[in-house]
Amino acid sequence: xxxxxxxxxxxxxxxxxxxNMRKKYLILxxxxxxxxxxxxxxxxxxxxxxxxxxxxxxxxxxxxxxLKKPICYVGVIxxxxxxxxxxxxxxxxxxxxxxxKYHFELKLSTSYSETVDQLINGKISIAFFGSLLYIxxxxxxxxxxxxxxxxxxxKPFFRSILFTRNNSGIxxxxxxxxKKIALPSQESFSGNWLIKYELKKIGVSxxxxxxxxxxxxxxxxxxxxxxxxxDVGVVKDKVFKDxxxxxxxxxxxxxxVPGSPIVAAKDYDSGVIETxxxxxxxxxxxxxYYQKLVKNWDEEFIYGFVEANDSDYNLIRKYSGTN
Amino acid sequence: xxxxxxxxxxxxxLVTGSVLILIMMLISITIxxxxxxxxxxxxxxxxxxxxxxxxxxxxDAMIYAEQRELLKGDLLETYINNFMQxxxxxxxxxxxxxxxNVIAEKDAAFNKNTDSIxxxxxxxxxxxxxxxxxSKEHGWILETYTPLVIGDKSWGITKIGFDxxxxxxxxxxxxxxxxxxxxxxxxxxxxVLYLLVNKITYSLNNLVKQIDKIxxxxxxxxxxxxxxxxxxxxxxxFDDLLKRLYKSKDQLSIAQKQVYQSEKLASIGRLASGIAHxxxxxxxxxxxxxxxxxxxxxxNSQINEYLSLINEGVTYIDNVIKxxxxxxxxxxxxxxxxxxxxxxxxxxxxxxxxxxxxxADVQLQLSEDIPFVKVDSQLIQEVIMNLLINSxxxxxxxxSILISSGYYENDSVFFSIKDNGTGIAQTEFEKIFDPFYTxxxxxxxxxxxxxxxxxxxENHNGKVLVxxxxxxxxxxxxxxPIEVSDENxxx
Numbered sequence: 001x002x003x004x005x006x007x008x009x010x011x012x013x014x015x016x017x018x019x020n021m022r023k024k025y026l027i028l029x030x031x032x033x034x035x036x037x038x039x040x041x042x043x044x045x046x047x048x049x050x051x052x053x054x055x056x057x058x059x060x061x062x063x064x065x066x067l068k069k070p071i072c073y074v075g076v077i078x079x080x081x082x083x084x085x086x087x088x089x090x091x092x093x094x095x096x097x098x099x100x101k102y103h104f105e106l107k108l109s110t111s112y113s114e115t116v117d118q119l120i121n122g123k124i125s126i127a128f129f130g131s132l133l134y135i136x137x138x139x140x141x142x143x144x145x146x147x148x149x150x151x152x153x154x155k156p157f158f159r160s161i162l163f164t165r166n167n168s169g170i171x172x173x174x175x176x177x178x179k180k181i182a183l184p185s186q187e188s189f190s191g192n193w194l195i196k197y198e199l200k201k202i203g204v205s206x207x208x209x210x211x212x213x214x215x216x217x218x219x220x221x222x223x224x225x226x227x228x229x230x231d232v233g234v235v236k237d238k239v240f241k242d243x244x245x246x247x248x249x250x251x252x253x254x255x256x257v258p259g260s261p262i263v264a265a266k267d268y269d270s271g272v273i274e275t276x277x278x279x280x281x282x283x284x285x286x287x288x289y290y291q292k293l294v295k296n297w298d299e300e301f302i303y304g305f306v307e308a309n310d311s312d313y314n315l316i317r318k319y320s321g322t323n
Numbered sequence: 324x325x326x327x328x329x330x331x332x333x334x335x336x337l338v339t340g341s342v343l344i345l346i347m348m349l350i351s352i353t354i355x356x357x358x359x360x361x362x363x364x365x366x367x368x369x370x371x372x373x374x375x376x377x378x379x380x381x382x383d384a385m386i387y388a389e390q391r392e393l394l395k396g397d398l399l400e401t402y403i404n405n406f407m408q409x410x411x412x413x414x415x416x417x418x419x420x421x422x423x424n425v426i427a428e429k430d431a432a433f434n435k436n437t438d439s440i441x442x443x444x445x446x447x448x449x450x451x452x453x454x455x456x457x458s459k460e461h462g463w464i465l466e467t468y469t470p471l472v473i474g475d476k477s478w479g480i481t482k483i484g485f486d487x488x489x490x491x492x493x494x495x496x497x498x499x500x501x502x503x504x505x506x507x508x509x510x511x512x513x514x515v516l517y518l519l520v521n522k523i524t525y526s527l528n529n530l531v532k533q534i535d536k537i538x539x540x541x542x543x544x545x546x547x548x549x550x551x552x553x554x555x556x557x558x559x560x561f562d563d564l565l566k567r568l569y570k571s572k573d574q575l576s577i578a579q580k581q582v583y584q585s586e587k588l589a590s591i592g593r594l595a596s597g598i599a600h601x602x603x604x605x606x607x608x609x610x611x612x613x614x615x616x617x618x619x620x621x622x623n624s625q626i627n628e629y630l631s632l633i634n635e636g637v638t639y640i641d642n643v644i645k646x647x648x649x650x651x652x653x654x655x656x657x658x659x660x661x662x663x664x665x666x667x668x669x670x671x672x673x674x675x676x677x678x679x680x681x682x683a684d685v686q687l688q689l690s691e692d693i694p695f696v697k698v699d700s701q702l703i704q705e706v707i708m709n710l711l712i713n714s715x716x717x718x719x720x721x722x723s724i725l726i727s728s729g730y731y732e733n734d735s736v737f738f739s740i741k742d743n744g745t746g747i748a749q750t751e752f753e754k755i756f757d758p759f760y761t762x763x764x765x766x767x768x769x770x771x772x773x774x775x776x777x778x779x780x781e782n783h784n785g786k787v788l789v790x791x792x793x794x795x796x797x798x799x800x801x802x803x804p805i806e807v808s809d810e811n812x813x814x
Contacts, residue, residue, distance in 0.1 A: 025333070040502065043352075044498060047355060047356075047359065047494060047498050048491060048494055048495055048498065050359070050363055050455050050463070050487065050490065050491050050494060051454075051455055051456050051457070052363055052367070052453075052454060052455045053451060053453075053454040054367060054451070054452045054453045054454065055450055055451060055452055056450065056452045081383075082383070082386045082387060082390050083382065083383040083386055083387075086386055086473045086476070087473055090473040090474035090475070090476045091474045093474065093475075093476070094474040094475040094476075097475065105476070106476070108386070108389075108390045109390070110390060110391065296474070
């Protein structure tokens with residue numbers, strides 16, 4: 001009954017409007033309604049079509065300039081996992097590629113000795129070496145140092161760090177008797193300093209230790225100690241710096257020793273070496289351009305380089321007992 | 324009453340409703356597009372994050388394989404299989420080397436690693452980071468292209484296709500939610516608007532009804548709805564206006580009466596010489612009788628005869644005075660049924676002597692069967708007087724005047740006064756009913772006679788027709804309806 005009353009009311013209201021006007025309104029409202037539905041349907045189709053294309057901010061079209069330049073490979077000893085090497089060293093290579101003469105590319109190896117082989121066989125033009133590896137390779141193959149990196153004090157040295165967990169109870173080297181020790185490659189300074197020099201000084205020999213094990217990368221040493229598999233470990237100072245907040249403490253450290261050199265075979269191509277030297281020696285960290293440039297470099301090289309001489313590494317020879 | 328062609332209510336509803344719906348639509352569309360953009364961006368961002376997460380181990384695997392000189396494809400397909408098992412939104416993954424050759428891929432639609440070589444596309448030229456499109460095989464797809472690079476060194480690129488149907492469904496849901504919201508809000512607002520406008524138009528309709536009920540004869544106020552808003556304020560002002568109108572109408576009525584009376588007195592002034600003569604004649608007779616009685620006081624029979632003559636003379640004078648007073652006196656308004664012929668004769672008798680002064684040939688052709696008309700006799704006599712005096716003034720010596728009456732069509736009666744006087748010039752026709760317009764000499768006319776007459780006749784719902792040929796004849800015809808509503812009189 002409500003419906004009927006309602007319709008009657010509506011009819012009464014409509015009846016107040018003249019018939020011709022009523023028709024006009026009816027046509028107008030119906031047309032608006034139909035147009036509204038049509039627009040809604042079209043608009044719906046438009047809205048649910050979510051097709052989109054997003055292009056990168058910088059065009060990543062391949063740079064082809066290098067195809068015109070001779071390729072020179074740069075070796076890196078396998079002191080870190082390959083991805084870490086690429087992350088830290090590729091930006092240096094990108095910087096070196098700003099030259100007009102040569103195109104440099106990284107060439108990794110699976111061991112320190114493979115890098116030496118690559119250098120001798122001419123597969124690589126230069127290599128990022130370890131200090132101990134250098135004095136051995138120099139003695140054996142006449143490999144020459146080109147540049148050595150500066151540390152944060154702008155000195156061309158680094159230290160090896162003996163470290164342990166905060167709760168290990170080890171405070172000095174004298175506490176190492178009966179402990180398990182993790183070391184990096186036997187071919188590195190850090191892999192030799194503790195056993196061959198520091199422990200020797202206090203009369204502790206390998207027999208007094210439960211276990212000594214060398215791992216391929218410095219990071220392996222860090223994690224072996226963090227995980228409690230080993231009591232102490234030795235790594236380069238810059239690696240320890242990266243992980244010291246992981247509940248680790250410093251136990252002892254070496255004297256400053258010459259930094260890991262960039263080396264070349266004795267019959268090196270002077271053009272390549274001069275190009276590399278000129279680019280790396282002109283790094284001036286007082287300038288914002290270079291501050292920004294070195295941001296993504298391996299931390300060992302962010303303070304720049306100085307020229308290296310063979311005699312700089314005599315201290316290493318002393319530690320390792322090599323002549 | 325004229326029907327409303329452009330309803331105030333309809334216009335408000337149409338205009339305001341359209342504007343409102345338009346604004347609602349604009350707001351909804353803006354929200355929809357913003358929301359849609361946010362959803363798509365978020366989805367692309369998520370896809371790129373997943374792609375970046377995939378790229379890290381992929382890149383490590385590629386470097387590792389390169390270092391160890393292993394076959395990259397086998398290693399990468401293992402990665403792809405594991406990754407797609409964990410991220411189920413992914414429809415397919417393709418890994419290209421630095422020369423854009425596919426080195427590993429898997430497509431969930433085929434549930435196997437497909438032959439990829441045939442689908443090396445124009446990635447290099449397209450330079451795309453992400454895209455959403457509808458593919459034939461997978462439907463709506465969000466495709467990401469993530470380069471496998473460190474610095475300037477490139478190992479290739481990964482292409483990952485994510486299912487974009489969920490985000491499209493979300494856009495659909497937002498669309499329908501906003502559409503529903505827009506419709507509901509528009510309907511609610513229109514309903515509220517309709518009720519408000521209805522309230523306003525109801526008040527206005529009430530005002531119109533009350534205006535229709537206004538009776539100027541009773542001077543009664545109107546009953547308007549009390550309201551404290553603008554409508555109430557308008558009603559209040561309208562009520563004030565009505566009161567001022569009543570007051571003005573009363574003042575106008577008084578002024579009109581005064582004008583009528585003045586005009587009447589002016590007419591009497593012009594009749595004065597004739598009246599004086601009419602009174603003077605019997606007075607001389609009375610004087611002679613008194614003189615004869617004084618000279619012969621003992622002759623009773625003569626005294627009786629003279630006294631009867633004196634009485635006759637006094638009665639005559641009394642009649643003249645009564646006629647004059649009857650015309651001049653301001654009597655209360657008397658609307659009644661009158662015989663038009665009697666009213667004509669009353670005036671004619673009053674003017675009889677004056678007409679004789681010009682030796683006018685006055686003829687009466689009064690139809691005897693005309694019905695009584697409901698008029699104010701005083702006012703109608705004033706009209707007859709004005710028209711007859713005008714004819715008298717217009718004719719020359721020995722001129723002729725014809726007074727006639729009769730039916731006019733079936734619902735009216737007329738009387739007309741025709742003379743053969745000077746007539747009215749064509750140029751003056753439109754002015755003769757204007758107040759204070761006269762062609763007579765100074766002191767002979769006020770210029771109000773015809774204006775007053777026209778007003779009187781129009782108040783009786785009648786008409787005055789004039790027809791004139793200069794120096795030949797002029798006819799004034801007054802038409803009065805047989806039935807006249809009382810409310811038309813000003814009195």
